[in-house]
Amino acid sequence: MQKRKDHKGRVLKDGETYRKNDGLYMYRWIGGDKKRHAVYCSTLEGLREKEKEIQNDLRDGIQQGSSNITLNDVYKMWKNDKVGLKQTTRNNYIYMYEHFVMNDFGNRKIKEIRKSDVRRYYNGIVDSKKMSVATLESIHTVLHQVFILAVEDGYIRINPSDLVLGDVKRSHNFETPKRHALTIPQQEAFVSYINKSEKYKHWLPLFTFFLGTGCRVSEVVGLRWEDVHMDENYIEINHNMVYYQRDKGKCYFSVTSPKTTAGYRIIPMLPEVKQALLNEKKYQEEVGLTCQASIDGYTDFIFLNRNGFAHNPQTINRTIKRITLAYNEEEIERAERERRAPVLLPNFSCHNLRHTFATRYCENETNLKVIQEIMGHKDIATTMEIYAEATKEAKVKSFEDLCGKIKIS
Known part of the structure; x- marks a missing residue:
């Protein structure tokens, strides 16, 4: 032929x-x-x-x-088909993609996107928008999932976002900031100052609860009286209440289940925590404060603002900042008069209070499994990291005490 x-x-x-x-x-x-x-x-x-x-x-x-299929086209498929996510997590992913990716990088043809393109895009948004590492990680999480779908559906051969985030974080010297616990003197100073302050004393039950349970802020603001079992001396953690600023610029509360089964837990109630809750109840009765909030069928929340609504976590963090500034100003003046070094409070947030509880607990408990369950950690590695940090000073002290007691030379 x-x-x-x-x-x-x-x-x-x-x-x-x-x-x-x-x-x-x-x-x-x-x-x-x-x-x-x-x-x-x-x-x-x-x-x-x-x-x-x-x-x-x-x-x-x-x-x-499929040469004309864009990243946005695949994202729309991901958005329509992605199931199994908590609604708040899903909303966050959608916000991140549509706010940062859709109108720019999302218009690229999926088959033409290379690893260098993703790296260049990440570097560009970090430099131009001065974003935090947490925001970049959120963008990467959803973008990586969209590329995974593109691979699975046969639009591309490999995921071009693989390993790119680490490269960008290293090039910008990004490190996820460690949340440090308050030292014992700092913790005592914080609690003592609130207890003596007429302006901030009504916040003491809330901060006592943080420091005595290690709960997440979403668990604390959503806690109801029915979750507290006074006779049996335990607290039941079975939901979170989050405050989101996502939907068309509006802010809203939403009650969700814990992200993992580890989040469902029972926390024994310390006497100080029990008394703090009784003090909160008494205070609300004295000032005539009752819960006015009903969120996703949940009501009768314990910790309320002056209008009877659940606390916004940002408000609590702002209060911590005001207390810290006020205390530090007074402590500096007092230390100068007494000719000693001041015990100053660092900048910290609600999550540092959770970390502070975890550290005090690790300093007094050796059973990592028990610590993990009380803290609601899904991964024992998280517990071990806190435990290692908390016991570091104790190890140093034990070696100081060992000096001269054993013959080694």
Whole structure:
């Protein structure tokens, strides 16, 4: 059978055609979708390079005819099909993608995106928007999932976002900031100052609860009286209440289940915590404060603002900041008068109070499994990290006490 040739007398392979009318080479094939496809090139060499890519795609199951599919197209599929996420997590992912990715990087054709493109995009938004590492991590989380879908559905061969986040964090000297516990003197100073302050004393039950239970702020603001079992001396943690600023600029509370089964737990009630709750109840009765909030069917919350609504976590953090500033100003003056070094409070947040409880607990408890369960840690590694940090000073002290007591030289 006579082989077809081009205008230079070169033999053409199956599927190849030379078109005299426009001087283009064409390759036609039937893809995995059972449809006929075609590509064109002005040179035979260029056409055969495209053929190699096509054959590789066919071998690897890459979809044919998807050259115009954009990252946004795949994101829409991910958004429609992604199930199993908590609603708050899903809302956060959607906000991150549509706010940072959709109108810029999202318009790129999925098959043309390379690892260097993703790295360049991350570097660009970090430099131009001066964003925190936590925001970049959130953007990467959703973008990585979208690329995973693109791989699974055969639009691309590999995930171009793999390992890119680590590269960018290292290049910008990004480190996830460690949340440190208050030292014992700092913790005592914080509690003592609130207890003596007419302005802030009504906050004492709330902060006592933080420091005596290690609860997350979402667990504290959502705690109801029915979750506290006074007779049996335990607290039941079975939900979170989060405050989101996501939906069209509006802020709202939402009650959700704990992210993991480890979040469901029972916390024994210390006497100081029990008394703090009784003091809070008495205070609310004296000032006529009752719960006015009903959120997703939940009501009768324990810790309320002056209007009877649940506390906004940001408000609590702002209060901590005001207390810290006020205390430090007074402590500096007092230390100067008494000619001693001041015991100053660092900048810290609600989560540092959780970490402070965990540290005090680790200093007095050696059973890591018990600590993990009380803290609601899904991963024992998180507990071990806190335990190692909390016991570091104790180890140093034990070696100081050991000096001269054993013959080693």
